[in-house]
Amino acid sequence: MKSGLPALLISLALALSLTGNAGASAVHGSPPKKTGKSSTADHSKFKELQQDFKSGQEVTRACLSCHTEAARQIMQTRHWTWEYTNPDTGQKLGKKTMLNGFCIGDKSNEAFCNSCHIGYGWENDKFDFANEENVDCLACHNQGKYTKPGGLAGHPAYVRTEYPPGSGTFLEPVDLAQVAAHVGATRKDNCGACHYNGGGGDGVKHGDLDSSLNQPSRQLDVHMSADGGNFSCSTCHQTDAHQVSGSRITPTAADPHGPLLRGQASDRNPATCQACHGDAPHQAPAGSINAAREKNPELLNTHARTLACQTCHVPAFARGGVPTKMTWDWSQAGRMGPNGKPQKIKDEHGHITYDSRKGQFGLGENVVPEYLWFNGKVSYTLQTDKINPDGPVAINTFHGTPGAADARIWPVKRFRGRQPYDTENLNLLVPHSAIPDDTAYWYNFDWDKALKVGAAATGAPFSGKYGFVDTEMLWPITHMVAPKEDAVDCIECHKQGGRLEGIPGVYIPGRDRHPWLDNVGWALVGLTTLGSLGHGLVRILTRRRQDTHDDDTHGAQS
């Protein structure tokens, strides 16, 4: 009974504060109003965070004083290392060394690209990956008003900064104390700050990830929409010890299992559709017969043996009004405007289609994906690989045997690039592009300098001779899941010339046939018809001759 009085007082205080916040109803047991805040901690009340922070590292030190293991957890992740050994191929991957067809590569451009690193200060090889204070907690846990502009090596602006340098426009400094006081669970825009903007802008790379997912309509994403599931990214990308599930380097292509139960011990990827929906998700309403329904749920489930869920349920990508880049031709870069200065050309929607620094772009909205058999294994063309200059060079290759049990037909975005390579050594080249100095392409428009510095930074040989080669890159399409009424209709594939035209390893009624059987079959039907008509015609002709005496007979009958 010792603690009786304080406990009573605390309860009273709680009750009063609840009354103040959410109205009297909350006290009387009805569910509290949904505020979106379910945390038990209000960080603005923490003394540790009531400081005049001078740098991101100082904030991190404060975070780690309570969250003692957080930085060590972060350091185990690809978000930190940008390094990954693909268990399927043994290839050493990760953003640090991988190439793409967009901005091409990170090396020599770290101070710019690494604004998307969840750390502070990675601008060259000297970055200390073991220093816990270099971890940027705010990048993922801020609730707004925190940005890390390209060029500051992962730091936000601590003082008023001219950005881009020489532009005459200024970045206001970030209010670290304010941001730190309002940290919370990751939100869509935290992940999106980098994952929407890969390739240098909103929606550029993925096609199924862009800022339209921050507040999507139900039609755009049935899970993330406020009218639908109101999911954040981490609702599916379940995270344990800061290790985020789901990967485009080693995706789970087939997950032929039922839904995961809470608490169930499993090494399955919790981010798959099946992790929640199971592998037989289509169900007839109670009391109805499968076979009597226009879309027989049993037949639809059968499709899961062959198709990824996404193949039907993501009918198109870039559906939210943000275009995605479908092509990027670096060989066109360097063409100056009429005034001799770098230019940007926009299309009728105001989207940039030409940039002197970057080249020619092709944009796409509401793009119907391409489809291919995929077992989750991906191999990459790295800078150490020799390429065939006749192209197109597959920057990544999705593997999968048509019809194999471990593979499914997946939707993909096929991006087409044209990018520099060494014509003598036959390897792809990373240009030094984004740092304002004497050699970067964006500031000097000199490929020789840019490629030389880029090659030196990546450790690649460079003969001094370069050309441009066509490249292709695949992106798995998995986000922007439409509501079921907008799923791809049967006829989109069950016809000749449909979405799955040319996909081997599966017999698709309506698409597939044996031409000789159709020829023989229709010939048989045609000949029978002709024979019948001919026989009938002869009967009519011969009957006319007999009309006179027939009339008598028939007359007698009736």
Place this chain on the structure above:
Amino acid sequence: MSERIYLYKRFERFWHWSQALLIIIMMLTGFEIHGSYALLGFAKAVQVHTLAAWTLLTLWAFTIVWQFTTGEWRQYLPTLKKVDAMVKYYVLGIFTDAPHPFKKTPVAKHNPLQRLAYLAFLSLMSPLIWGSGLLYLFYPQWPAWGVNQWLSLEWVALAHTVGGFMILTFFVAHVYMTTTGHTPFAHIKAMITGWEDAH
């Protein structure tokens, strides 16, 4: 006045015409599923085709019982007697108003050629179309039954399409043959009323 004979009993006529309707529906939807044209839309065609199949199976269940309880099944026993005369009649006699070589009676209402045609339907087309069709229908159950270890959908579809073409051919010939009575609509009238004028 010529003699009238009661050839087709009420259930028989009901069976015939409902079966005709179902087969026409299944041919229309079947060739749509095959991709020969677009009519109802693929999903709807599959639904109607499936429903018609189950309806026809039910109808056949009743019909088989009827055939055996009434002894009518004997009508389908094949005979080669007079087959040559029937062929000769359709090739020549029908044009010269020669008398029909076969006299229909209630215990033998199919001419020998008809018997052969219906036997072919029963023993060849029917097992082919139903065997492949049921395998097609139960495709979702294949893994559970182990069927996909030794059979591919492609072969089932192929067999089913062969059956479909055979039935369409049969249908065309059958419809034409109905016009070969003593008047073009005499046979059809008999199948509607049950009564046929005998010469």
